[in-house]
Amino acid sequence: MPILDAKQTPSEAWIADLRRRFPTEWAIDETLTGKMRRRAGPPHRAQTPEQVIERLTGFLSKRVPGEFEIADVRPLAGGSSKEQFGFSLRTGGRDERLVLRMRPAASIVETHPLREFQAMKAARSVMPVPEVHWCDPDGAELGQPALIASFCEGITRPPSEGAYTPRQGFGPRYRALLAPQFVRHFAALATLDWRRHDVSAFDPPQAGSNEGVIAAINWWERVWEEDSLEAYPLMTLAARWLRDNAPPIDHVSFVHRDFRGGNFLFRPEDGEITAILDWELVSLGDRHEDLAFFLSPLFSEKDETGTELVGGFLPRDEFLRQYERLSGLPVDPERLAYYDVFSCWRGAINALATAARIMMGEHTHQDIRVGWISNSAPLMLSAVHRALKGRI
């Protein structure tokens, strides 16, 4: 039997204490508080296609004018956090393929669907992103917090066998086709003018201040406190160092937090990127966080000559040179080094603490997958250690 601890049945007093000690953005506070209140609940049971049709019918009847039919409901593979179904919406002779993304009882990343919804709407103005149609942020109508988006054709990696790894193995042909598009979209995210869009689910940080960075540290340190099964003094040191050294944000951008191979779709015929996916962790913050996470050794691959390629695409210096040229924004080595610690620390929290915690209560349909992801924790911790060495 797995060893259960007091964190598995959180008291209201403990939840209140966590909220007091780790003040963060309103939507994150709401999300994490909800997570803790659901924790002692029953295991998650995936919905059947019939249940999905019933809920969708009720939801869409208030939003789709005239008669419609929901058909061809199928669970989708891929993704480690959200429960996803593809379905066809038939209206007046028109047939549109859509995706329903729902939050299970617990997830390896606990997020607010309205943030994802708003960021996807905004990002679609500068890069290929699935069109988002509706959002049920608290699950009042769909039973679980959810959003509905257009289905996009494409694959995430060339077909291969074996268990999931964060390396995509694009190979020389796809690498040549994908890398220029990928860097262009990466740069576009940093320069997107988010002030022209609805960002009411975010507390935008101030440029020139580190308050937004401290709020982000509070978010993730709270998750560590809530989810970790055992202490890890290196994580404590890293959190302390991050607080003591938080730099002001020079330019506030959308930060995707998982911008890498595996999180976009491309057409196998011509390598065209058709959709950037997985916006659930999105924040407003410092672009260096996205850069540092992408540059992590976890996503590096070696090419046919043994040269290390960041994200499986390009040598590090080449990637950064292209990014600076396309974004028109500088890459500050000091900030990059700071976010190298931050992003690996944050990744280690997901892999080491949250993955095991949600497996414990059978609160996700993806127990086995998040358990597999937890195998990446030592590499994340190794990156934290490497990044801290000589700095702390």
Place this chain on the structure above:
Amino acid sequence: MVPGFALRIQSMIRAMREVVIPAIPKDQRLALDQANILVGNLRIMAEQHDWIVQYELTELREYAALLADLIAAASEGAAEAIAEGRAVLAQAEPVAATAMPTQQDLTMLVRDLKAAADALVQAAHRDGPPEFRRTATDLVMRQAEAQILRERRWLRAAGFELDPASLPSLDELLA
């Protein structure tokens, strides 16, 4: 060690029961039969894995007692077998006398040690003198290096390492 075997096995059983087995067509009898046997084996492993060392120790003590009794009862004609038996007993007796904690007791003790060390690191950085902070930081960085290397090797088979052959052997790391 997070997640431990209990959690991993629990998730494997659930994936088989709720996703894989329902997806196997009913006429695929061999696949269904083997999938159900796989679940059965996982259930056995879930029950046994905490107790493997205790099981072996129990057998060791039982056979050591049997061997000792047989030696005591043996006639002179069995001199060679008696000598061999005594040699094995000499190896086994210190091990048989070892008090071995259960896997869960060991896990809980390690967790307590980690929590106590972590509390000291927090105290050092909250209101400790600079030299304690410095020393605590250096000690944690040194210990973490060894722990991370061990964890990376322990999970090497997952395929996340870029250069897995460069990691030391478990023999070296767990000696």
